[in-house]
Amino acid sequence: MQAVIFDMDGLLIDSEPFWKQAEYDVFSSVGVEVTSELTALTAAMTTREVTEFWFAKQPWYDASLEEVENRVVERVKYLIETQGQAMQGVHDLLNSLQQAKVKIGLATNSPKDIIPSVLQRLNIADYFMAYSSADEVSQGKPAPDVYQLTLEKLGIEAHQCIAFEDSLGGIKAALAAGIKAIAIPHPDEFDHDKFDLAPHKLKNLSEFNHQLGKTLLARS
Known part of the structure; x- marks a missing residue:
């Protein structure tokens, strides 16, 4: 070995709870109705795939996919840096x-x-x-x-x-x-x-x- x-x-x-929290916080802020049933499907995806998934379900128009993806990443980083175990x-x-x-x-x-x-x-x-x-x-x-x-x-x-x-x-x-x-x-x-x-x-x-x-x- x-x-x-x-x-x-x-x-x-x-960190799994942090990703779920960030997903809910960020996508809800752009008008997406985030449900636990659908977040179960996104758990294994990359952040870009998750962003594209929610956009396909419920599109938003006041921010780019890249901007929203970056918000998720920054939210997770904050939670990790302050609460991670x-x-x-x-x-x-x-x-x-x-x-x-x-x-x-x-x-x-x-x-x-x-x-x-x-x-x-x-x-x-x-x-x-x-x-x-x-x-x-x-x-x-x-x-x-x-x-x-x-x-x-x-x-x-x-x-x-x-x-x-x-x-x-x-x-x-x-x-x-x-x-x-x-x-x-x-x-x-x-x-x-x-x-x-x-x-x-x-x-x-x-x-x-x-x-x-x-x-x-x-x-x-």
């Missing part, structure tokens, strides 16, 4: 990987501007050798692009690497890039059979150990 790549939202930081096991696992000289990367569908806010809020920036956003590639997760870019930045082959993901789209992206993915589902979804796609599943990052990583990579 020469490298580990982490997803960000919902895995390193409990690390998920269970984040600091201990990062420290353990660093001590073992394992390269650490990050691959997220979130805008690139948000990544430094998360790393600084959690005081974990020094652990990461590379990070990539869907902003930098042609397609976000579940396409493999963001993982492939992070592998390139780390100088690592996919078969030497493990990914941690909390969403089905993220797991699909990692597997499509040739990386063994460990699912860390939200507790409400832990028993959902969709996560059977992942080679392994844990309740939180604290349950991971290096032997598990080696065993996983040894599987054909």
Whole structure:
């Protein structure tokens, strides 16, 4: 195990509620009726995809899509920088990987501007050798692009690497890039059979150990 790549939202930081809050605040402000049923569909989208989704449902005319998208990003950044909390096991696992000289990367569908806010809020920036956003590639997760870019930045082959993901789209992206993915589902979804796609599943990052990583990579 020469490298580990982490997803960000919902895995390193409990930011999913911030995205929902920002989505409601910003799109409501331009006249969109935001419903919980429809926000369930936008959870795995990039910020641009979410903006285009709501515009297609209920168009607005007093601001460009880019302006509205930027408002969402700025709102999420503010919430992260003032309220963000690390998920269970984040600091201990990062420290353990660093001590073992394992390269650490990050691959997220979130805008690139948000990544430094998360790393600084959690005081974990020094652990990461590379990070990539869907902003930098042609397609976000579940396409493999963001993982492939992070592998390139780390100088690592996919078969030497493990990914941690909390969403089905993220797991699909990692597997499509040739990386063994460990699912860390939200507790409400832990028993959902969709996560059977992942080679392994844990309740939180604290349950991971290096032997598990080696065993996983040894599987054909």
